[in-house]
Amino acid sequence: MMEEKKGGTSAGGVVLPFLLGFVAALAFGWWGVPQLLFSKKTQPLVFTHQNHIELYGMSCDDCHSFRRDGSFSGLPDNAKCAECHSFPMGDHPDEIKFVEEYYEKGIEVPWLVYQYQPDNVFFSHAAHREYDCATAGCHPDVGSSNELPVYYENRLTKYSRDTMKMKDCERCHATVAAQEPERFAGAPNACQTCHK
Amino acid sequence: MALNRRSFLTFAAGGVAGTLFTPVIWKSIDDSAIWTQNWPWIPRLEYGPRAYAATTCKLCPAGCGLNIRTAGGRPVAAEGRTDHPLSQGGICPLGAAAVQLLYAPARIKGPMQKQADGSHQPISWDEAEALLQEKLAEQKGRKDAVVCVSGDENGTINELFSALLGGLGSDGCFLMPGEQLVASKILREGSIGYDLENADFVLAFGADMLDSWGTAVRNKKAYGAAHPVGEEASAEYVYVGPTQNVTGGAADQWIAITPGMEGVLALGIAYHLLQGGMSAPQAHDFFAYRNFVINRYTPDYVERLTGVAPEQVAELARKLRTANKPLIIPGSTIAQGGGVFSFAAALSLNMLFDNVNSVGGIQVLPDLPKVVEGAKAQAQIRAKDLVAYVQGVADGKVSKPGVYLVYEANPLFALPQPDVAAKAFDGSYLVSFSTFYDETAVQADLLLPTPTFIERFDDVQTPYGSGFASYSLTRPVIRQPIFDTKPTGDVLLGVAKALDIDLGYDSFDKVLEAKVAALSELEGFFTDKVQPWEARAGKVPAAASGNLWRNISRGSFWASIQEPFPTAMQLGSTIISQTAPPDAEDWTFPVSLAAMDSRTYGSRHIAIPPFCLPLLGEQEIQGDVFYVWMNSATARAYGLQAEDKVKLAGPNGSCLAKVRIFEGVGRNMVAAPLGFGHTAWDKFSRNKGDNIYKVLTVRTEPGSNLAVWADSRVRIAKA
Numbered sequence A: 001m002m003e004e005k006k007g008g009t010s011a012g013g014v015v016l017p018f019l020l021g022f023v024a025a026l027a028f029g030w031w032g033v034p035q036l037l038f039s040k041k042t043q044p045l046v047f048t049h050q051n052h053i054e055l056y057g058m059s060c061d062d063c064h065s066f067r068r069d070g071s072f073s074g075l076p077d078n079a080k081c082a083e084c085h086s087f088p089m090g091d092h093p094d095e096i097k098f099v100e101e102y103y104e105k106g107i108e109v110p111w112l113v114y115q116y117q118p119d120n121v122f123f124s125h126a127a128h129r130e131y132d133c134a135t136a137g138c139h140p141d142v143g144s145s146n147e148l149p150v151y152y153e154n155r156l157t158k159y160s161r162d163t164m165k166m167k168d169c170e171r172c173h174a175t176v177a178a179q180e181p182e183r184f185a186g187a188p189n190a191c192q193t194c195h196k
Numbered sequence B: 001m002a003l004n005r006r007s008f009l010t011f012a013a014g015g016v017a018g019t020l021f022t023p024v025i026w027k028s029i030d031d032s033a034i035w036t037q038n039w040p041w042i043p044r045l046e047y048g049p050r051a052y053a054a055t056t057c058k059l060c061p062a063g064c065g066l067n068i069r070t071a072g073g074r075p076v077a078a079e080g081r082t083d084h085p086l087s088q089g090g091i092c093p094l095g096a097a098a099v100q101l102l103y104a105p106a107r108i109k110g111p112m113q114k115q116a117d118g119s120h121q122p123i124s125w126d127e128a129e130a131l132l133q134e135k136l137a138e139q140k141g142r143k144d145a146v147v148c149v150s151g152d153e154n155g156t157i158n159e160l161f162s163a164l165l166g167g168l169g170s171d172g173c174f175l176m177p178g179e180q181l182v183a184s185k186i187l188r189e190g191s192i193g194y195d196l197e198n199a200d201f202v203l204a205f206g207a208d209m210l211d212s213w214g215t216a217v218r219n220k221k222a223y224g225a226a227h228p229v230g231e232e233a234s235a236e237y238v239y240v241g242p243t244q245n246v247t248g249g250a251a252d253q254w255i256a257i258t259p260g261m262e263g264v265l266a267l268g269i270a271y272h273l274l275q276g277g278m279s280a281p282q283a284h285d286f287f288a289y290r291n292f293v294i295n296r297y298t299p300d301y302v303e304r305l306t307g308v309a310p311e312q313v314a315e316l317a318r319k320l321r322t323a324n325k326p327l328i329i330p331g332s333t334i335a336q337g338g339g340v341f342s343f344a345a346a347l348s349l350n351m352l353f354d355n356v357n358s359v360g361g362i363q364v365l366p367d368l369p370k371v372v373e374g375a376k377a378q379a380q381i382r383a384k385d386l387v388a389y390v391q392g393v394a395d396g397k398v399s400k401p402g403v404y405l406v407y408e409a410n411p412l413f414a415l416p417q418p419d420v421a422a423k424a425f426d427g428s429y430l431v432s433f434s435t436f437y438d439e440t441a442v443q444a445d446l447l448l449p450t451p452t453f454i455e456r457f458d459d460v461q462t463p464y465g466s467g468f469a470s471y472s473l474t475r476p477v478i479r480q481p482i483f484d485t486k487p488t489g490d491v492l493l494g495v496a497k498a499l500d501i502d503l504g505y506d507s508f509d510k511v512l513e514a515k516v517a518a519l520s521e522l523e524g525f526f527t528d529k530v531q532p533w534e535a536r537a538g539k540v541p542a543a544a545s546g547n548l549w550r551n552i553s554r555g556s557f558w559a560s561i562q563e564p565f566p567t568a569m570q571l572g573s574t575i576i577s578q579t580a581p582p583d584a585e586d587w588t589f590p591v592s593l594a595a596m597d598s599r600t601y602g603s604r605h606i607a608i609p610p611f612c613l614p615l616l617g618e619q620e621i622q623g624d625v626f627y628v629w630m631n632s633a634t635a636r637a638y639g640l641q642a643e644d645k646v647k648l649a650g651p652n653g654s655c656l657a658k659v660r661i662f663e664g665v666g667r668n669m670v671a672a673p674l675g676f677g678h679t680a681w682d683k684f685s686r687n688k689g690d691n692i693y694k695v696l697t698v699r700t701e702p703g704s705n706l707a708v709w710a711d712s713r714v715r716i717a718k719a
Helices: A011-037 A049-054 A078-085 A093-103 A166-179 B005-019 B024-037 B098-102 B125-139 B157-168 B179-186 B216-226 B246-250 B262-275 B286-296 B299-306 B310-322 B340-352 B378-382 B386-395 B418-425 B439-443 B488-498 B508-521 B532-536 B548-553 B573-579 B610-615 B632-637
Strands: A038-041 A151-154 B050-056 B065-071 B074-080 B112-114 B120-122 B146-150 B172-175 B191-194 B201-205 B236-241 B253-256 B326-329 B362-365 B403-407 B429-432 B458-461 B469-474 B558-560 B591-596 B625-630 B645-649 B654-661 B669-673 B699-701 B706-708 B713-718
Touching: A011 A038, A011 B005, A011 B024, A078 A093, B050 B458, B050 B469, B065 B098, B074 B098, B112 B125, B125 B403, B125 B429, B125 B488, B146 B157, B157 B172, B157 B378, B157 B403, B157 B488, B157 B508, B172 B378, B172 B386, B179 B191, B179 B340, B179 B378, B179 B706, B201 B262, B201 B310, B201 B340, B236 B246, B236 B262, B236 B310, B262 B286, B262 B299, B262 B310, B262 B340, B286 B573, B299 B310, B326 B340, B340 B573, B386 B418, B386 B706, B418 B439, B429 B439, B458 B508, B469 B508, B469 B548, B488 B508, B508 B548, B625 B645, B632 B654
Parallel strands: B146 B172, B146 B403, B201 B236, B201 B326, B236 B253, B403 B429, B591 B669, B625 B654
Antiparallel strands: A038 A151, B050 B065, B065 B074, B112 B120, B191 B362, B458 B469, B469 B558, B591 B713, B625 B669, B645 B654, B645 B713, B699 B706
């Protein structure tokens, strides 16, 4: 006891607080900060990709298509949805909400986009057509589930947590493109490839 | 473990060490950087389907075609149209700024009424239209108590103004001054066209055809086609004017001449042609003309007045004679305020060559049919002299009208001697239909903003300077007007209805539809396969058929080369001799003021857009001081050096500027740009230099009684 009173000189007296601080910082850094930094948002309406594909026989590019000039349409607009849902086909409250609150009032549904790149990035979907959206690692695989993932919004930057970082683009351009240099002559990791 | 200072510090050290094994630091640095890129005032790109909409520009009278590029239905850029004969893919700096002007802070956001303290307060459209109706009803039946000043010289809207004023008992529908006014003194009906594309020698007197005169973009295209890179030029261009402006710089030859003396040189050339035995038997006044020219415009006399050496004049005459298709273009450097003398003298050279209504020459173009009952004919509206009228009102010689309606015009800035205009407007009820908060709108009692041409239906009839009659439409390329604006045509029709004046239409769109339907009275064609100048040269186009409205409202260009009526040819000896300038020196105001115009500086009713500010060099504006140009001899004579402050003083106004030494200015002249010195608009366009319109002096040309100001004179002194 007396020896312990001297405290500070014993290993435990130093190591324990150090470890406690270390573990607390780890916990705060890996778990606490993300809790603080990201707010959870849900999509304005329930939408099930799986049902549309499996029950109604639709394919991805019925809604996510390329325009005639080669640009990618991204998310469908109200007019696209209204090709089928200009009036409620079932009794799901969200479908009724779409018709009454959005389509009839002429307000576009404010879908949350998981993968929105900033304006200073030039990205052409047309150039990446041969890759599968989900397995290439760019987009969450939403086509095979009835759930839409939670949308985490960075409170500081206002971007989605799932926004691809530059290193993800570069990694693919460095590895995949390097395998077949003739075919991917246009995909170097030069700045101006993406920042025009 | 005790809670003491040492254990706390150790805990903190552990915390710091632990933090280094988490992404917190790197993540926060990265996120902070991204956060700075997304501050709310940083502009964002618009996403959505991209599309083009073909329309016609209304920012100046040239009537070029524009392709408005949209993203997600929102206009983002204006580009030149390749399928439009007046632009052929080209665009001027002002047209390129069209979309920026749509979003400009200077736009009036809704109807407003002036309060007692001089500020403008928003009111509703119903209140505004009731107010307009009340003010017009007060004047109904009183002679010339309502006056309209329109800055749109090609639009059918003028017919509505004219008919409305007619119903109120007024004849006061005026256009802002331009070349058309002078031309109307020579040609009573129809307008004068210039078949540039087919000419092989173009001699322009004053007309700054490659920058600001007439159909400027088309003129440049014709010039470019005649000057292929690395090959012989197929047409020679000679410019006679005070400064080596864009036209003088590009032309194969530039001849410096004092503004107002262009006609003297033209008659000096005629002297050589007549001495060489040329005649124009088809003109019944040929002998009078011949005697007048030979007796008076001898080489010595011409040299004394113009400073152009006799051998140079003789050389010009020789070039004209050897050309196959010479075309002589009359005009003034600023496309306004020129006299009948210079215009008629230059035009008479065309008569000598008998190139009226011939390929590569001067054309008489028909006016398009009138569709509003009770409106005056276009030719009558064109021939009214606004500046003379305003001077008369200011001097008290003409009774002051009760109401002024100002449409797409800025008379309190862009009339010569704007202080006189202010005097004439003072005390009357001023209604401005302007899209932008310009100098006239600031003074207006009632603001009824019209949408920009990107948000409304409108039309362009044959622009002055074109070589063929034409019609094109302007249409809304945006889903909704972005502010609470209303097309002036609809406002006028509503007010007329309330005042029991029947104009025969419910909406302005219907007026335009009637106009398009009336085109079938003329022989016209669409320019998709045959261009108008090709048709002039003999190619036969297929007559316009099908649904005219559908085609033209989607951008098709309707043209006609029909000769409207047989023109009695005369050389105009009477008018030339009556309006000839005296050869007296002006010692009080010894220096000629050569005003310059350019689409870079905006247009008559549009201030310089922010888009065009970077185009101004450091020798044009620095801070809020602009430059006037003179050659080194003139500067020396007045003890001036480059960058000196200089005061230009005319009989009625003065302005301050800095000196730019530029040898492309004729002797004893000072060149100054028009369109600077705006005081209203927005922070981007105002307080840039000074307004040269203040320094211009209006005089009455003897013989024609036309107000002229292109030949103003000033005193210059170091300030």
